Amino acid sequence: MSLATASRAINGSATRTVRADLRDRVLEAAERLRYSPDANAQAMARGRTTSLGLIVHDIADPYFSSIASGVTLAAERASLVVTLASTQHDPSREPAFVELLRRQRARAVIVAGGRRDDDALNAEMRAALEDFERSGGSVAVIGQPLLDVDTVVIANRSGSAALARALHGRGYRRFGVLAGPVDHLTARDRREGFAEALAELGCPAAPDAFVTCGFTRDGGYEGMTRLLKDGPDVEVVFAVNDVMAVGAIAAARDLARSVPHDVGVAGFDDITTLRDVTPALTTVRIPLVDVGIAATELALARPADEPRLVHVEGSVVLRESTPGPHT
Amino acid sequence: MSLATASRAINGSATRTVRADLRDRVLEAAERLRYSPDANAQAMARGRTTSLGLIVHDIADPYFSSIASGVTLAAERASLVVTLASTQHDPSREPAFVELLRRQRARAVIVAGGRRDDDALNAEMRAALEDFERSGGSVAVIGQPLLDVDTVVIANRSGSAALARALHGRGYRRFGVLAGPVDHLTARDRREGFAEALAELGCPAAPDAFVTCGFTRDGGYEGMTRLLKDGPDVEVVFAVNDVMAVGAIAAARDLARSVPHDVGVAGFDDITTLRDVTPALTTVRIPLVDVGIAATELALARPADEPRLVHVEGSVVLRESTPGPHT
DNA sequence: TTGTATGCGTTATCAT
């Protein structure tokens, strides 16, 4: 009995088939010897691997771990394993991770997390992704569609615009915004969508009601502190993500300002783990697990000539953190 | 110029060195051709890969995403990439994932998440891990030391015992416990450590004050609902993890019971994302990121004859959710 | 210091 037959018996073959008794003998021996096919050797012989890369800013952030959950789910359906890379919030490390995944000959790479407004960085990333694709891999990005590849576009602008209208509908007129970093495009889109909707409502926010701050819990805390201490008087504050909103609530509490009585707070994302915070957070729900699934399916789909865009809409969820002013 | 020289120029060699001008020519050509070494081929030629496996119950759970954060950190220091597998809370899938990682010839695998009291399952897992080690990989488990491999042991018993004493010190006398699933060893250790300490204090909890429930947010919600509706009157409730505690607080609220005024609530883990919940949660802090790092270092350390154990202690953090009774 | 040749474990092609 030959090597070839054993291979066909164990891992199958598109064209060939093995007689039952022989196959049984092979499988019995494999079992007895605790044989385990070498995936690396298979990758080399077959010319393709079974792995999928995922690049996130911070796997400990619930935003990314939810996406990762969706990606692992979809990857498993496709019989792929997920290779995880976490940049620890340093976007300049992304291209190196793409190159790393190229060396692994990953079938596809999914880049999660918003882009920065940094042309040099984005150019580097575009180049890295092009190399990756030239090596036969496919790519999907979650965030802004500016890397010339398939992208799951999150409707940040329209989501925060809808949120602005909903808050206006509850009677709020004086708005503050914890705006995140200036060059952070997700933060910018959310901030601008919010601001534009307010302007359309004839109720623009004061320029000094926009506070630049980190995109994290501590950023929200620090920004809220500044806003409440030095900023204009506001009835409600929009933090551009939920984690920041939680930090903002903590800051208000530390300054002895009641949420929502003295000031309302709204966030963005509807992070599952934060659904039970008090007061319950008004936010824009993004189906993050589905986003991860969609990105994976996009990356694994038959390659297209043009970069494809999948749009994901958010839905406003009004909760107790924004009951309306004077309540 | 030969293939061998190019290989040595690009990826270095322990024994040989390449003349500068030749090396420069090689590197220039590699850069020009956007050459990228094939990690699979390297793995085969070198006989070892650069990948590390991580198995978790649910990557979307902040407990596991914190551990994952530590693992990716430590793995990167060792120039390894992390392959992530999420069982979606089905422990019976763990052995298959170990086998998958064996096929990849991962250098090591880290199994995060407590064991079950299920002899058949544990035997299967032990066998899978033995096969993995026989194939040259190393293993580290986070949780209970019953798989005969290196283990990061989390001091669940002593942690919850210390918590019990601290709560007793605040004046609580009537305790309830949201105990998690019966066969879940982490839940069991926490529950029993708590119960034993109470008994030693001469203040044992009533048997019907222990509520079996899921190890999740919804489990905590549901268990708390049952406890408040049908259980004995209690002053404070210990949920065996933070996520469950948050669910418990939500349940109390829905039953119009004030936390901490009507009933105190304590958790376990000190999940970062939940540090801002209201009221602030009394808990036992486990340094989860460090646990991930420790497990990775353990797995990557020089193999030992005997399974090694690294013990991680928790520290009680008293916060507003347990101010003491009658307040 | 450089080049040649062999092997790593598997699949696929081509005979038989």
Next chain:
DNA sequence: ATGATAACGCATACAA
């Protein structure tokens, strides 16, 4: 249906 063998891309032992 099965067997022999070349190829995958790289690292290394050995020869020069």
